[in-house]
Amino acid sequence: MTAKILAINSGSSSLKFKLYLMPAEDVIASGQVERIGQTQSQFTMKTPQQKIEQTLQVKDHVTAVQLVIDQLLAQRVIEAMTEINGVGHRISNGGDYYQKAVVIDDLVEQRIDEMATLSPLHNPVNLLGIKAFKQILPNTMQVAIFDTAFNSTIPKQNALYAIPYEYYEKYGIRKYGFHGPSHQYITEQVQALFPAKSHKIISCHLGSGASISAIQDGQTLDNSMGFTPLAGLIMGTRSGDIDPQIVPFLEEQEGLSSAEIKAVLNGKSGLLGISGYSNDIRDLEEASARGNQRATLALQMFVHRIQTYIGSYVAELNGVDTIVFTAGIGEHDGLIRSQVMANFDYLNVKIDEQQNQANALVISQPDSAVTILVIPTDEEIVIARDVYRQLMK
Incomplete structure (x- = not known):
């Protein structure tokens, strides 16, 4: 089965995206919205045929998502929103809850929000991206991919801190490690090459x-x-x-x-x-x-x-x-x-x-x-x- 999948990386004032045709792994569009919330926001998108650049006001992440979808439609990258079969969101911290990617539901959103205390610069804006896509593409599968997941194999003797063990039991205080998708990709590339x-x-x-x-x-x-x-x-x-x-x-x-x-x-x-x-x-x-x-x-x-x-x-x-x-x-x-x-x-x-x-x-x-x-x-x-x-x- 072929599928069109959006990979999303949401920042506090940015939204980066790549649209893939899977399983061929062909990039059919990529780009970003920068300076979200400002009057002079920047939108760029590349396709195999062209590069588009715009300066306009993008007031919030919902507007940014709508802009991305509208441009994919306008440039005939997709003919309808229903062609997007899935959206993957990079999430900073999944804590002990998640050791692999999961389909996003209300509980997953709640836990991403809960873990924002550990990743205050990332989890809240990651969640903004999820909510924005849910509003624009309510019937499309959304998946959370956690920076911490690839690091879940770190053994306990490497992961725990030498503070009272009860804090690990009560609050999950341990090393989680981050940049999991990047280190995973590097590992797979070395194994292949x-x-x-x-x-x-x-x-x-x-x-x-x-x-x-x-x-x-x-x-x-x-x-x-x-x-x-x-x-x-x-x-x-x-x-x-x-x-x-x-x-x-x-x-x-x-x-x-x-x-x-x-x-x-x-x-x-x-x-x-x-x-x-x-x-x-x-x-x-x-x-x-x-x-x-x-x-x-x-x-x-x-x-x-x-x-x-x-x-x-x-x-x-x-x-x-x-x-x-x-x-x-x-x-x-x-x-x-x-x-x-x-x-x-x-x-x-x-x-x-x-x-x-x-x-x-x-x-x-x-x-x-x-x-x-x-x-x-x-x-x-x-x-x-x-x-x-x-x-x-």
């Missing part, structure tokens, strides 16, 4: 949000994010790992509430907080080249934290076959990749700098003991595949 080198994988998803996964025989052994997406690596505006005592210290010294501390750690920290200049790695590299010492420091800290996690995961995996770089920074920044891998001579890692700067698939030398890859991630196809599986049941 380099099966002999897919036993022990370290997947580095480096973007504005960033995480690293240790993957053994196709299952997640560990992930750098934790109870929330705030933990782990230094990110664009997120702090990553910090001494937990810093939180009450700042509350007392600065007179900040817990909500204000949360805002600082999620929105004012990371590369932006250290540099005082930008959360964009490209801006920081340019500023560093001009002699901006805080930009240089931010880059050094970013690289160091990545190296620390890779090193610890080499130990957890008892070796590594393949290290993969993906997402915006991982796919396009040869300088960062080169700096990250500089401290792994003890693993007999050898980078081919010409291939690295070209963002080639294989950036390690032929005699490198560890294969180093650059693989563009495709979270949307993971979403589309999960929706298609639900349709086929």
